[in-house]
Amino acid sequence: MNTFAELIIVFIILLNLVLAVSGSLSVCIRLAAIQGVAAGLLPLMAVGGMRGRAMAFAGFIILLKGVVFPWLMFRAREKTGARRDVDPLIGYPASIMLCLGAFAASSWLGSRLPLPHSGVAFIIPASLATIFTGFLLITTRAKAITQVLGYLVIENGIYIFGLALFVEQPLMVELAILLDVFVAVFVMGIAIFQISREFDHIDTDQMAELTDWHRPEDAKW
Amino acid sequence: MEIIKPLLQYLAVLVLSPLLLGIINRVKAFFAGRRGQPLLQLYFDLYKLSYKTPVYSRTTTWLFRAGPIIGLSAILCALAALPFAGRPGFLAFDGDFIFLIYLLALGRFFTVLAALDTGSSFEGMGASREVQFAVFAEPAFFLALAALSKATGKQSLADMFLALEPASWQAAAPALLLLTAALFILLLAENSRVPVDDPNTHLELTMVHEVMVLDHSGPDLAYILYGAALKLWFFGALIASSVLPRHSGSWFYDGAAFLGMMAVLAGAIGAVESIMGRLRLIKVPYLLMGALVFSILALLFQTGR
Numbered sequence: 001m002n003t004f005a006e007l008i009i010v011f012i013i014l015l016n017l018v019l020a021v022s023g024s025l026s027v028c029i030r031l032a033a034i035q036g037v038a039a040g041l042l043p044l045m046a047v048g049g050m051r052g053r054a055m056a057f058a059g060f061i062i063l064l065k066g067v068v069f070p071w072l073m074f075r076a077r078e079k080t081g082a083r084r085d086v087d088p089l090i091g092y093p094a095s096i097m098l099c100l101g102a103f104a105a106s107s108w109l110g111s112r113l114p115l116p117h118s119g120v121a122f123i124i125p126a127s128l129a130t131i132f133t134g135f136l137l138i139t140t141r142a143k144a145i146t147q148v149l150g151y152l153v154i155e156n157g158i159y160i161f162g163l164a165l166f167v168e169q170p171l172m173v174e175l176a177i178l179l180d181v182f183v184a185v186f187v188m189g190i191a192i193f194q195i196s197r198e199f200d201h202i203d204t205d206q207m208a209e210l211t212d213w214h215r216p217e218d219a220k221w
Numbered sequence: 222m223e224i225i226k227p228l229l230q231y232l233a234v235l236v237l238s239p240l241l242l243g244i245i246n247r248v249k250a251f252f253a254g255r256r257g258q259p260l261l262q263l264y265f266d267l268y269k270l271s272y273k274t275p276v277y278s279r280t281t282t283w284l285f286r287a288g289p290i291i292g293l294s295a296i297l298c299a300l301a302a303l304p305f306a307g308r309p310g311f312l313a314f315d316g317d318f319i320f321l322i323y324l325l326a327l328g329r330f331f332t333v334l335a336a337l338d339t340g341s342s343f344e345g346m347g348a349s350r351e352v353q354f355a356v357f358a359e360p361a362f363f364l365a366l367a368a369l370s371k372a373t374g375k376q377s378l379a380d381m382f383l384a385l386e387p388a389s390w391q392a393a394a395p396a397l398l399l400l401t402a403a404l405f406i407l408l409l410a411e412n413s414r415v416p417v418d419d420p421n422t423h424l425e426l427t428m429v430h431e432v433m434v435l436d437h438s439g440p441d442l443a444y445i446l447y448g449a450a451l452k453l454w455f456f457g458a459l460i461a462s463s464v465l466p467r468h469s470g471s472w473f474y475d476g477a478a479f480l481g482m483m484a485v486l487a488g489a490i491g492a493v494e495s496i497m498g499r500l501r502l503i504k505v506p507y508l509l510m511g512a513l514v515f516s517i518l519a520l521l522f523q524t525g526r
Contacts, residue, residue, distance in 0.1 A: 003391055003392075003394050006394065007394060007395055007398070009395070010395040010398070010399065010518070010522070014518075017514060021507075092507050092510075093506075093507075093510060096510060096514060100514055100517060100518075103521065104517075104521060107525045111525065121522075121525070122395075122522065122525060125525070
């Protein structure tokens with residue numbers, strides 16, 4: 001059972017790397033969804049039992065991350081017209097090396113943190129690396145929608161982290177689900193819709209300017 | 222008998238390795254709906270080339286003549302240390318995997334030197350591409366073998382593959398899977414197979430390995446072609462040995478399973494070539510970087526547990 005869980009962990013790490021270098025928005029959305037589903041399968045492996053409560057949570061998480069989020073993201077992509085590529089600010093080699101460095105650093109950090117042993121090797125480094133990949137996506141992508149995607153990846157990482165520590169404590173899992181719902185309702189429903197309505201585009205660089213006032217040389221008559 | 226077996230294995234490798242390319246070509250022909258060239262085409266080519274008179278340009282020096290010979294000797298030497306079906310070659314010693322990596326690098330270095338020695342800018346371009354890809358391929362290869370050494374706790378290739386058992390696949394599945402994937406990408410890249418280089422085209426924009434050997438003729442070209450077949454066997458044998466962990470103890474059955482695995486691997490290469498297009502030249506380092514990442518991850522997984 002642990003071997004299978006470890007293979008899922010490797011799969012999640014590889015997904016991180018692909019997410020960091022992928023150039024197409026729809027591919028990124030799908031990858032984040034697949035990662036969420038893989039993370040949702042993990043508690044079934046780690047607990048080892050087919051208990052009803054764990055099954056129900058896993059099913060709910062998989063439904064949320066695998067179906068609802070991608071659907072909302074694709075809808076937001078349609079509405080905002082952000083159909084083009086993700087415009088990374090750094091190139092392929094830099095992204096992949098940063099991701100790999102993050103995983104190496106997380107392995108070191110994971111071995112130093114005073115955490116209970118979870119039985120599945122590399123679950124803590126994988127979760128930290130996933131969180132870092134989310135930050136990387138947020139900081140190096142120009143569009144708001146890809147930054148939401150980065151937030152989703154961070155959320156995947158937090159979910160895995162919670163899984164590693166508190167697999168026996170349903171409260172933590174419930175909190176993770178609440179966090180997911182928060183993402184769904186708040187970020188998707190309000191933020192992107194408002195951004196696209198107010199500013200006509202979702203490039204965050206353009207939002208640096210707060211007023212309607214333009215310098216004379218920019219004005220167009 | 223124990224002295225004869227390694228020699229027999231070595232002879233089998235020398236005789237059978239050109240057959241791999243024949244299998245690959247037949248699989249590609251099957252996918253394309255053609256009859257394809259004969260299975261033994263490379264043997265005919267080698268025979269034809271071996272009695273031709275080589276032609277040397279007046280601008281070349283001894284380096285140009287030494288290139289193919291040193292390249293072939295390096296890979297012959299490497300194969301002597303390579304285990305066959307989990308049994309050690311007659312040159313096996315502790316730490317021989319580092320020796321193998323350096324032998325391959327030596328062969329590459331002299332092929333590149335011979336290409337540069339012709340003074341042709343076209344061959345210089347090929348040499349530059351070859352070295353550029355090697356920058357990523359060699360560390361990936363080194364780290365993949367290091368991860369294998371770490372996973373099995375042995376320092377010699379023969380011991381590593383002997384220690385590799387179904388139980389070790391169960392215990393270290395992520396690392397072994399990653400390093401096998403890295404080795405497969407390396408096999409495609411090092412042997413100028415499709416996603417990296419197309420062995421059939423002679424277009425200057427796409428050629429990497431082919432362009433470096435354009436000026437070689439006669440027996441020299443035969444050495445190069447034969448060396449390429451041996452190199453394909455070398456990488457194929459590494460993968461076949463790592464995915465075939467079960468040793469029955471019988472020399473005959475192990476050998477048969479190993480040869481069968483090599484044929485399957487050749488079929489897989491042919492299938493990959495048929496269903497994939499060639500990558501754009503600037504994307505090839507990305508692919509090799511992927512192999513490097515696989516190796517590093519495998520090593521991290523092995524050291525961290």
